[in-house]
Amino acid sequence: MDGVSTPSAAPPAPTPSVPFLKGHGTENDFVIIPDPENALDLPASTVARLCDRRAGIGGDGVLHVVRSAAHPEARAMADEAEWFMDYRNADGSIAEMCGNGVRVFARYLQYAGHTDAGDLAVATRGGVKRVHIDKAVPGADGTTARSAPGAITVSMGRAVLPAETVTVGVGARQWPTTHVSMGNPHAVAFVDDLDHAGNLHEEPTRTPSHVYPDGVNVEFVADRGERHVAMRVHERGSGETRSCGTGACAVAVAAARRDGLDPAVTGSPVSYTVDLPGGRLVITERPDGEVEMTGPAVIVAEGTIAPDLLVPTASPQTAGS
Numbered sequence: 001m002d003g004v005s006t007p008s009a010a011p012p013a014p015t016p017s018v019p020f021l022k023g024h025g026t027e028n029d030f031v032i033i034p035d036p037e038n039a040l041d042l043p044a045s046t047v048a049r050l051c052d053r054r055a056g057i058g059g060d061g062v063l064h065v066v067r068s069a070a071h072p073e074a075r076a077m078a079d080e081a082e083w084f085m086d087y088r089n090a091d092g093s094i095a096e097m098c099g100n101g102v103r104v105f106a107r108y109l110q111y112a113g114h115t116d117a118g119d120l121a122v123a124t125r126g127g128v129k130r131v132h133i134d135k136a137v138p139g140a141d142g143t144t145a146r147s148a149p150g151a152i153t154v155s156m157g158r159a160v161l162p163a164e165t166v167t168v169g170v171g172a173r174q175w176p177t178t179h180v181s182m183g184n185p186h187a188v189a190f191v192d193d194l195d196h197a198g199n200l201h202e203e204p205t206r207t208p209s210h211v212y213p214d215g216v217n218v219e220f221v222a223d224r225g226e227r228h229v230a231m232r233v234h235e236r237g238s239g240e241t242r243s244c245g246t247g248a249c250a251v252a253v254a255a256a257r258r259d260g261l262d263p264a265v266t267g268s269p270v271s272y273t274v275d276l277p278g279g280r281l282v283i284t285e286r287p288d289g290e291v292e293m294t295g296p297a298v299i300v301a302e303g304t305i306a307p308d309l310l311v312p313t314a315s316p317q318t319a320g321s
């Protein structure tokens, strides 16, 4: 070229590094992405890559932490709740609500210094949720472990029990279910033995198929004692997870009705202990219908997302749960 230089295009600006945290509530685990001003593009394919347990960070879902005022779906709630939980399932799909997610979200806000222990409100697609963060109880040495802080209670709203139900199937077995909505849909099957539910990574079959046009979370429940049950779950959009907070609420309400207990009739709250593969939740239904969920939530790691992971791909991957 005889020493003649041509102006070259400026190299593309590097994608800025994005911080993340990892947290879980009874081992329902989430990639937490603080993005106060809603500046990040998070299409379903990116969420699925982040949640992939082999090629990504790994999680049952993503908690995108955005100021309510900065998100079109939450602006109307901004006066009541400063922060919006933009929750996504592991396959990138959007869900109305995530019970364990709200507790982990609140723990993140506390961890990041946005709130103290006590009461706060969190905006979700299922409306504003009232949250109470217990003060951590000091250990014998007088310090409080970051990994074992106080429990978190969330007022989850009222359960709705539509009359129409489905039969679910896993392998050759089938069970009738109770339909419970906790803002998101649940089909609750009472079983003799949780092992009968077999492989719950695959979605259980549903008959008839038209009842849940947007899919459903399916819970399998076995009795453990008086007002004490154990459950497993296949989560819509995430596969089998080790816990589901809205699922535990749906299970407690379905078990109460099966046991002839309705706080609206008796005027007394009813509590169930719900054991999940990842831990224990206590669910209380109050006479006014409000369902409260109490359980742990911890932050376990923080780091930076490699820019490549945030570049949207043409075809969404399936989640590696």
Ligand SMILES: N[C@@H](CCC[C@H](N)C(=O)O)C(=O)O
Pocket (backbone or CB within 6 Å): 028, 089, 094, 095, 096, 097, 098, 099, 100, 101, 184, 185, 217, 235, 236, 237, 238, 241, 243, 244, 245, 246, 247
């Ligand atoms: N794990 C969550 C529920 C997340 C949403 C669910 N998979 C859906 O699509 O409705 C919980 O703790 O409630």
